[in-house]
Amino acid sequence: MPTSPRRRVRHFLALATDSLPARAYLGLVALGVAVLLIAPDSPYAMAPAVLTAPLSFLPVVLPFGAGGAGGGAAGVTAAVLYGCWLLLCALVNAAAFGALARRPGPAPSAHPVRRTPLAAAVDNWPARAYVAVVAAALGTFLYAVLLSPDPGFAGIWPILAAAPLSFVALAVSAPAEYSLPWLGTLVFTAGVVLAGLVNAVLIGRLAHRVGNPLSR
Numbered sequence: 001m002p003t004s005p006r007r008r009v010r011h012f013l014a015l016a017t018d019s020l021p022a023r024a025y026l027g028l029v030a031l032g033v034a035v036l037l038i039a040p041d042s043p044y045a046m047a048p049a050v051l052t053a054p055l056s057f058l059p060v061v062l063p064f065g066a067g068g069a070g071g072g073a074a075g076v077t078a079a080v081l082y083g084c085w086l087l088l089c090a091l092v093n094a095a096a097f098g099a100l101a102r103r104p105g106p107a108p109s110a111h112p113v114r115r116t117p118l119a120a121a122v123d124n125w126p127a128r129a130y131v132a133v134v135a136a137a138l139g140t141f142l143y144a145v146l147l148s149p150d151p152g153f154a155g156i157w158p159i160l161a162a163a164p165l166s167f168v169a170l171a172v173s174a175p176a177e178y179s180l181p182w183l184g185t186l187v188f189t190a191g192v193v194l195a196g197l198v199n200a201v202l203i204g205r206l207a208h209r210v211g212n213p214l215s216r
Contacts, residue, residue, distance in 0.1 A: 012210050015098035016091045022098040025051075029090045052089035053163030054199060059085060060160060096202040099209035120204025121197055124211075127204035134196035137161040138189065145185055158192045165195035 016022050032047030039045060049056045059082060121127050137157035144154030159166045169191020177184030 008210055012095050013091070015095040015102075015206070015209055017094070017098075019098040019101040021101045022094040025094050025097050026090060029094075033086075048086055050164050050167070052086050052093055054161060055089040055092060056086055057160040057163055092206070093202075095210070096206040099205040100202060102209065118197070118201060120208060121200035122204075124204050124207040126207045127200045130203050131196065131200050134158065134161045134192070134200075138192055138196075142185075142189065155188070158188075162192045162195035162199060165198055166192050169195055 016026070029048060029051050032044075032051050035042065036045045036048055121131065137160070141151075141154045141158045144151035148154075155170075159170060162169075169188055172191060173184045173188035175184075176187050
């Protein structure tokens with residue numbers, strides 16, 4: 001049965017706030033924001049952006065962001081917009097944790113199809129779109145590393161697309177990069193694929209839950 005947009009929004013907010021994993025995540029983000037406000041020059045000031053990845057990094061390719069404008073009213077407006085964006089990203093991630101914490105809902109038909117844990121990464125449009133973004137970013141990186149004479153900073157795109165776990169892939173691949181560059185590229189690519197897959201599963205689970213408010 002189709003549901004109204006208002007009911008979907010209410011269910012989305014419930015997913016983001018009514019489970020222990022979702023609340024713990026929001027508390028962690030709030031702690032990161034406190035660190036950002038208290039010590040803006042600290043290395044830990046990036047915590048809110050990292051914790052709300054990958055959506056929080058979208059403003060990198062958009063004309064607004066925390067430092068996207070100068071001072072005065074324009075700077076305040078940019079900061080407010082970025083703060084609202086971080087809040088929305090935090091709610092999306094919290095809802096994904098809430099959806100993951102809930103038990104699967106009842107089968108929609110008399111002959112249910114056996115689903116695998118990874119099915120949510122490919123059986124809905126939000127997850128498919130995200131997988132396409134990660135694939136494009138990873139393809140750009142591989143083209144730059146393997147075929148381009150100057151790869152530059154092409155690795156930044158798969159890192160941002162598959163964050164936050166892609167930072168783990170970067171850290172793991174760094175030692176191999178110094179000794180065997182091809183091995184570092186292989187480890188980094190595999191890590192980004194796994195990180196993107198985890199994000200796609202979370203996005204898919206959230207899409208299923210928001211689309212089916214009756215499931216518990």
